[in-house]
Amino acid sequence: MAAVPPMAAAAEAAAERKPNVIVVFTDDQGWADLGAHGVRDDVKTPHLDALAAGGALMRAGYITAPQCSPSRAGLITGRYQEKLGFDNISKGPLLLEEVTLAERLRDAGYATGMIGKWHLEPNAATTEWSRANVPADQLKPVPNNKHFLQVPPAVQMEFFPEHQGFTDIFKGELDTYWVNYGLDGEPIADFAWQTHGGYRIDTQTAAAEAFIERHPDDPFFLYLNYYAPHVPMEATPAYLERFPGEMAERRRYGLAMMAAVDDGVGRIVETLDRHGLREDTLIFYISDNGAPLLGKEDLPISFRGGAWDGSLNDPWAGEKGMLTEGGIRVPYIVSWPGRVRPGQVIDEPVIALDVAPTALAAAGEPPVELLDGIDLLPHLAGDAAWPERPLYWRFWGQAAVRDRDHKFLRLSDGRRYLFDMNADDPESASVHAEHPEVLERLEAQLSSWTRGLQPAGLPGGALNVQEREWFGERHLVGVEPLR
Template identity: 55%
Template sequence: MLIASVAFAKKPNVIVFYTDDHGWADLGIHGMADDVKTPHLDQLARDGVLCKHGYSTAPQCCPSRAGVMTGKYQQRFGFGHNGEGPLPLAETTLADRMRAAGYRTGMVGKWHLEPNWTCSDWIKDSLGVGNATAKTKIPFRQILPYYPGNRGFDEFFKGEMYRYWANYDLDGNDLEKDGEWKNMKGYRLDIQTDASLAFIDRNKDEPFFLYCAYFAPHVPMEATENYLSRFPGEMPERRRYALAMISAMDDGVGRIRERLKELKLEKDTLIFVIADNGAPLKIDMEDIPISFPGGAWDGSLNTPWVGEKGMVMEGGVRVPYIAAWPGTFPAGQVCEDPVITLDVAPTCLAAAGAPIPAELDGVNLIPRFSNAQRPLPGRDLFWRFWGQTTVRRGDWKYIWLGDGREMLFDLSSEKHEHENLIAKHPEKAAQLKEALVKWNNELKPRGIPPALFNDQEVKWYKHYLNLAQ
């Protein structure tokens, strides 16, 4: 069953900015961190809607991206964590749908939905390798079908650092239609902004959909003196680099908005800015040398929320979330309704005048953002990651841990996830557990996570909630 969309006089352009391991505190307008500088993002929020209860679908990179790119809970197709990729070829992407709606589609930056050596089931099925390691070679011909050019994107500049698979260059010239490798010089975030600007310039005369996935402030951390110099004084170096990288993204959004103004497209463009998950604090936020390239604190913060990347606590899944469409969304809104990245796909399709497939799990946000007096219908939001699963209904959040423990929190309370209220409200917990079990039974694999709780989860919950094993 398809849900019809309202037709707008003109199809708006759509830009979705997706940041990486970017904590909730590190958006200036949230007022949580005095040292963060995001003037362009703050202005975008003032020009549109600041979503104070914005969520990703997962506390980890790959599944979160699968959720936003399909508009479906990624566990419906078995993509619950990074190792369960790639994004199945049978899944229809938002780019597929926007292209069908008459849009020119473009992707820039981090994709992270193709096969890699951690995708153990795919590696075994496709290569016959039962114990893959980082040295396992996957033929490029078997990876390419999963790249953005084969997932609905007409134009692409895919890459994280300095090597990109692209079919156009930064000067707007065509490259090989199906893509070619380009080694780039400069700074990675400036490159990703430049590639976004080139896509806009190439497609300014027709409706376009751009997915710009900045690779920041994710490790490995790097920044130029231009950005680092904005943050002098005593602070952990990882914090300084995070602030610099976020500032580079902020500048990029500002440059892109300025180009839209020059092209007289500002009021014809719907923009989202959302992070893929919370910051990885690594519990103690150790300021190890920037030269360390592996997993470490990326300098970002999740204040005031409990937890971090990898947890279904608010610190892992509540993220910066902004939507703006000048002239259509009244400026200066602060949305207190919970929203999620699943809502991006139906909202984009509605803006495009395209039908919204009933299989999508999100809702069209245009009615709410066009009329601040119209609240979103009540709904449950769900998460499942490793041995953790949770549901939010209104201000209540119920969590089941794979070792059998249960928690209930009132997110409207000043204590939020610092106080487990399950003993005081057992009936509320039972209601939410029933809904959570039902949802888990719709997923792949079916069922609430079994009594398995890995070592990392044990450490997290012992530290943040004093839950001993």
């Protein structure tokens, strides 16, 4: 038998290699703060804009919750987190029996890397789980907050990403990381806590580059969770200098942090190019929820608590914590040269649940019936029409469904809204009077969906303090609901 020429063998090996998957997940980045959306002229995201131009900009990209932990649970499992009983931060942790995208891809032969914010382990807010699963003598109240409980570190670590399918870990948010490899790419025996004194966004980018350098010849899944532009606000002078002029200081810092993320995405693409991997890599870029506006008060940067992070949700109504568009409609880009047609601007609704089935299809894995999203690739390649499908949410005292041209929002205090999603400002008026049959249909759909959740049913009882302030006082002012 004739020998296979070396170049032909290399081409054959490349053709058989499974594609890489990268998910870049930002934290509290609003829809306005992606240059490709063309909303604000102070935003500078050239690398992300190029990523969108080379692939698909999903203008109606949604997250599964207006809060970080549940939205992360939805993305990484590919299932509505409400089916797992994980509606909000206090309902965690993500239980180990839930199968993650990382576990599915690891079992398909992938190296799997997790970098940055995890936030799926037990924490001070998960008091219900802690009381049921941690000996009482190991639980202590959080100082100055009688409603929260300190969880022993050893208990938290049982739920770290290495127990959910990840092989390479660089877990952390600010300057302390739980790692099994270093920024030089060298493995670390077992695991260790490391302190890195550099700028946190650049550190997380460097960890991503090191992960790719560790696996240039292996198919890999990289889950990069930038802790930005989430508070506390931090930026280097070099990033701040890109945004001169008069503006709220928190806006300046938020823009600088997003510029650092943008630079990071550029560095990652350069690393892929250097190894000839770009055309073999499917990239998603998504935010975990909309920006927290909190009145857009320009508090001193030194204030490290909950506050506006400088990001904006324009032109959508609402903010983080709300099921209005400002809380759940987020930056969403899909890019894969040769598989996703470049230059697409898609207004069809998509959701973070679509990441898992899309990634598994790219890897050549069979469909998983349990997953709630769809494979986007046939639609982004132009081979299939976009499906008409409802998207659902339940969070605190709110529940919502978007189906085709309308969105129905129900509050636990009885207020109901129907929005025309084709309108320029869809949540500036409720159109329930014009379309009572649509409201009735969507309300029935939403009620039916919630019967399959844990626990089952629509939210009941009073709205919480934040919700009472948001609905009708800070947002949706003058929008008359059906009661």
